[in-house]
Amino acid sequence: MNSLIKTAALVGTDAVAEAMRQINPDVVAAYPITPQTAIVETFSQMVADGLVKTQMIAVESEHSAMSATIGAASSGIRAMTCTSSQGLALMWELLYIASGLRLPIVMPNVNRSLSAPINIHCDHGDSMGARDSGWIQLFSENAQEAYDNTIQAIRIAEHPDIQLPVMVLMDGFIISHSIDRLDLQDDTSVQKFIGSRNPAYSLLDSQNPTSVGTFDSLYGYFFEFKRQQEEGMINALNVIQEVGNEFGTLFGRSYGLFETVGMEDAEYAVIATGSAAGTIRMEVEHLRSSGVPIGMIKLRSFRPFPAKQLAELLSGLKAVAVFDRSDTFAGHMGGPIFIELRSSLYDLEKKPLTINYVYGLGGRDLSEKLVKKAAGELMETAQNGFVRQTVNYLGLRE
Amino acid sequence: MSTKLKDLVKKPQILSGGHRLCAGCGAPIAVRQVLMGMPDDIQLVVACPTGCLEVSTTIYPYTSWNCSYIHCAFENAAATLSGVETAYRSLKEQDKLKEDYRFIAFGGDGGTYDIGFQALSGALERGHRLIYVCYNNEAYMNTGIQRSGATIMGTWTTTSPHGDNSFGKKENQKNMTAIAAAHNIPYVAQASISHWKDLVRKAQKAFAADGPAFLNVLSPCHRGWRFPMEKTVEMAKLAVQTCMWPLYEVEQGKWNLTTKVRDKKPIEEYLKPQGRFGHLFKSSPEVIAAIQDNVDREWEKLLRLCGE
Amino acid sequence: MTWDITEIQKWDWKKHPFGGTIKDPGNSRKFKTGGWRAFRPVRDENKCTQCLICYVFCPDSAIKTKDDKIIEIDYSFCKGCGICAQECPLDAIRMCDETKEQS
Numbered sequence: 001m002n003s004l005i006k007t008a009a010l011v012g013t014d015a016v017a018e019a020m021r022q023i024n025p026d027v028v029a030a031y032p033i034t035p036q037t038a039i040v041e042t043f044s045q046m047v048a049d050g051l052v053k054t055q056m057i058a059v060e061s062e063h064s065a066m067s068a069t070i071g072a073a074s075s076g077i078r079a080m081t082c083t084s085s086q087g088l089a090l091m092w093e094l095l096y097i098a099s100g101l102r103l104p105i106v107m108p109n110v111n112r113s114l115s116a117p118i119n120i121h122c123d124h125g126d127s128m129g130a131r132d133s134g135w136i137q138l139f140s141e142n143a144q145e146a147y148d149n150t151i152q153a154i155r156i157a158e159h160p161d162i163q164l165p166v167m168v169l170m171d172g173f174i175i176s177h178s179i180d181r182l183d184l185q186d187d188t189s190v191q192k193f194i195g196s197r198n199p200a201y202s203l204l205d206s207q208n209p210t211s212v213g214t215f216d217s218l219y220g221y222f223f224e225f226k227r228q229q230e231e232g233m234i235n236a237l238n239v240i241q242e243v244g245n246e247f248g249t250l251f252g253r254s255y256g257l258f259e260t261v262g263m264e265d266a267e268y269a270v271i272a273t274g275s276a277a278g279t280i281r282m283e284v285e286h287l288r289s290s291g292v293p294i295g296m297i298k299l300r301s302f303r304p305f306p307a308k309q310l311a312e313l314l315s316g317l318k319a320v321a322v323f324d325r326s327d328t329f330a331g332h333m334g335g336p337i338f339i340e341l342r343s344s345l346y347d348l349e350k351k352p353l354t355i356n357y358v359y360g361l362g363g364r365d366l367s368e369k370l371v372k373k374a375a376g377e378l379m380e381t382a383q384n385g386f387v388r389q390t391v392n393y394l395g396l397r398e
Numbered sequence: 399m400s401t402k403l404k405d406l407v408k409k410p411q412i413l414s415g416g417h418r419l420c421a422g423c424g425a426p427i428a429v430r431q432v433l434m435g436m437p438d439d440i441q442l443v444v445a446c447p448t449g450c451l452e453v454s455t456t457i458y459p460y461t462s463w464n465c466s467y468i469h470c471a472f473e474n475a476a477a478t479l480s481g482v483e484t485a486y487r488s489l490k491e492q493d494k495l496k497e498d499y500r501f502i503a504f505g506g507d508g509g510t511y512d513i514g515f516q517a518l519s520g521a522l523e524r525g526h527r528l529i530y531v532c533y534n535n536e537a538y539m540n541t542g543i544q545r546s547g548a549t550i551m552g553t554w555t556t557t558s559p560h561g562d563n564s565f566g567k568k569e570n571q572k573n574m575t576a577i578a579a580a581h582n583i584p585y586v587a588q589a590s591i592s593h594w595k596d597l598v599r600k601a602q603k604a605f606a607a608d609g610p611a612f613l614n615v616l617s618p619c620h621r622g623w624r625f626p627m628e629k630t631v632e633m634a635k636l637a638v639q640t641c642m643w644p645l646y647e648v649e650q651g652k653w654n655l656t657t658k659v660r661d662k663k664p665i666e667e668y669l670k671p672q673g674r675f676g677h678l679f680k681s682s683p684e685v686i687a688a689i690q691d692n693v694d695r696e697w698e699k700l701l702r703l704c705g706e
Numbered sequence: 707m708t709w710d711i712t713e714i715q716k717w718d719w720k721k722h723p724f725g726g727t728i729k730d731p732g733n734s735r736k737f738k739t740g741g742w743r744a745f746r747p748v749r750d751e752n753k754c755t756q757c758l759i760c761y762v763f764c765p766d767s768a769i770k771t772k773d774d775k776i777i778e779i780d781y782s783f784c785k786g787c788g789i790c791a792q793e794c795p796l797d798a799i800r801m802c803d804e805t806k807e808q809s
Contacts, residue, residue, distance in 0.1 A: 203482055214728055434762075627789075632792065
């Protein structure tokens, strides 16, 4: 391993700010919102201290944060922003424009619930609302992964076959405001890993003055552009894996579309993402040590959704429990991960039974006890061969 | 810098023909006159919010812009352009770009007075070196003539129609030029396509300003205002002559009247030829009097501000 | 960059530039709007003093110039709005019925 590692104790927001310092983007436009604020604060101090070359735009809203980031990224340079919750919601129309213009913007989003009622704590309702906006979405389990994902996101976004924006997701407060031990790579290795951006177009290319954001009329080509975007997402399935492998070779921490525990001999499995994966893993490992054939999948890439890969892994299993930290309000359809997973399993000859646990909305804690309860019901489902209740609310006062 | 036509005509045409704005549209006249004030040997990035100019000049696979151009959304031309301008400063500081660039937004009154107001205010306050031009036709014309914050009292639009219980738009327009001036930016001006020399001179000052500049340019829309298409420039001229649209500038905080109107024409001469005010002459003469009162009051206020 | 779009309607989805960006500045010159015209401005060269007022007010960049002189009205783009005729201080431009002019 060539890269020097420094072990540090940082809160998640500082881990992300540190990744941003090492990426050293040309432009950052951002607006404060709890619980993302600490990223903007820490990064602003880095700018003030001359630790980065970045030009910072302290905009007057998240809408303008994303607009300015789009303008900057269209100018051929590396531009970043970050947000949370209502801020992400305010950016909504621009998320589609960033992906439609094929701009490789990287944006950490500190997951927080959406109003009303107003609540500043974690759930995944904010980023799940943007799941069809054409952004790649990578979840992080802890500060280490938030740091690693932010760095890898640059490479993924700017890959010539992708050219799409990436949202790096981390759970509000649980990751963003907890001190965690993590390994930081040295600046030179990070710079070498990310390389420089080679834009598809630039407003500041004086040899090729470019019109960006053109109008497409009824007899135009909108359909073709959208198909191109989907191709970028399809390509991302391979590129996320490749970049994750390369990161592992260089820095010792490999990443893929998801991570597994004990899936080689599992008869039933749980799927989760974000910080809850830690609690769930503990319970899964505990059960496995007492001989229970349970496995676990920690989903990293929600967009693109690794449907085929998950289906292969789950074929022949007796039952699968999906943990969702948001609801779709679709009338008892369950959470978004559950819906995507069930759709992924549809073509399997040997489909597992599926149960959904919606948990942790508005920051409600997922305790070991609750995970045990769900795991117990999963085992019972596998033994009985039928699902008693498909969508369950875990930790709800009932 | 020269404002002689013999010199201006030699400047490159930034806006090509082949755009699909209506015959007789005021917007491209405003754009062409503003860009006649552009310095030589610079590169340009234009930004447009959503609107007539945007949809008509960049219908894929065609663009009428002989420079770089970006459209992002409706309410964010100023924010988008501030990102471009910041990217430029970043590249300049890193010594990665040789050419000198200027940045200019052209937005309609809807994208400026209403939905784009916040982003514009933010960009002006942050001090980006960019010019924001409002090609003002006093309503949402791209969606088919709806009232905006720039629409004057009494105007018929499709969302301020006249009827038994309505004389048209009830409220006065807001004074966007004065609001821009309240940001204490280097240069703010109100201009009209009819007074091209005044407009070109103001554009030259806006390009030279070392910070944000705002130009509010009256650009009549004959479809929305209901007059024959060859009268576009004529209507703009009447707006100036009646003091409905006074021409002035605010340079480093100093207010200056750039066109002195000695014999102010009565407002009827401006309202009468326009179908959007036709109903006032039939059923609401008191509104015409109220419009005249507003014009007189605002004109007096302006004269005081300009020390006239 | 000159961009060949003659066959664009037959292109498959892979061939279009990312995001609909155009790197051929001012290529709307290939799109002729002259067909919109009902009345055609005709300039009387004897009356015209080359004051260039028509150039300043033309919405369609259709007054063609060389150095500082008007050479012609570009009928590929002129939509026939009549502003040039209206604003000409010497009445050197008159609007003629397009169908009659063509025949």
